[in-house]
Amino acid sequence: MKDQICYDDYQKTASWLLSQTQHRPKVAIICGSGLGMLADALKCQDSFPYSDIPGFPQSTVQGHAGRLVFGELKGKTCVCMQGRFHMYEGHSLCKTTFPVRVFKLLGVETLIVTNAAGSLADSYQVGDIMIIKDHINFPGLAGLNPLNGPNDDKFGPRFPPMSGVYDKDLRKIAFDLCKSMGVSQFVQEGVYCMVGGPNFESIAEARLLHRLGVDAVGMSTAPEVVVATHCGMRVFGLSLITNKVVKSYNDTESVNHEAVLEVSKLRSQTLQMLVTELVSRMDINNNTT
Template structure:
């Protein structure tokens, strides 16, 4: 894996003059953010040496480099999931490639189901913390020999979602007039690909989880391990069914539809957040926005 990451990073750096400072992983139905980048260089995943392939509808499968508000960014249009049969080493492979290319900040977006009564479809949840269920039972991208070049054997995860970036995002939501749709919350990752049973949804809710999805935690764990600043947000696309009397059920098409309806707002919020970021060229990852 180590030499493959270097090979991939070297190949990308030979194909584009862009040297990204910010990486953005676009979740289901949110890939259009990449289309707004200026001076684009884009690569289909299948053309990138060593890169995994995405197989999910709503995930385009392209890496797009370009300028966003004067900052050099790279966007993943389509991410990799455990439920596609990828190992967690593969799902997080791009994060370490980004680190090798000089990225300092990772922005992760996803589509999630709401467990909190105060979160409705179309709302935006800024992730303040996560519960990584696969990680708790040993499905962790950091399993195996530790690569000391990236980070320590036992990395702390207590502050993995950068507080200054979260505060900045809440300010931006106010200025965009969407503060009423935006709140902070806890995201839980489950393995998928099935949506949760009612008993599972009730369990998660009781544990203090606000929204649930099938991605994000592995990328955040690896990003935190290698010293990247992380900002995460979930677009709430559906209410998770918590009652046996409820006849509603969720499907992926409905998830993508909410993604399309709210994508412009998410795009504005992320664009403005990138615009306000201070980029450090000294790799001081503790620096605030």
């Protein structure tokens, strides 16, 4: 796949998908590491391996199956990415966010992003679910932004605002749902920070992030949210806290990807229920098939 992607490239992929499925999704869900089971809740599935979709990048990370699944959650049509693309895999940021613009062209109005993340906040525990209130896009602050290059006005403005992008109403609905599901004791709300990866944080880096007010850190999500916001989508995000980031030189623990995937399994049912109920409560004009 080439590095410069133009409107026609997104359009070709969207047209191919529209020709292969009757589903017309209004909601897209991106599954984080080990969270691909979120797609299992979809009814009447049509699914496509990324390798079959013209123009789609390929997943290379364990815990990211590489399948696009269309289907219904409580009667609402959704498309779900079982596997996302990360900058550290060697993809350009345009490629990591390619699906988001394709979703826009499919008619998607709301993007739900999920990820596995390490916690910096002292009060967080492994297994907590963090509703994302805001993000710090470290690569973005350093000039690595998926919107770099000529702006395509068909998608959005040159200088999109990034304040208040994680939809307040959806966050409130999610909180209320967690209460009614009896899981609010392990639900948090906080700031997600994207770093480039693929290495986990050094202790000095962890301390820096902690001082900056970061609650959870990962290697994804922010570019997808930037692109979704640029093209006018509503955004909701969840981080599953899979590990505590090591902040002390006395700590002998260290994190690894296998442990991240293990914890993802632990909360799979709760996350699936939360996302399903959230989608079912969304105000969506659903014109399926």
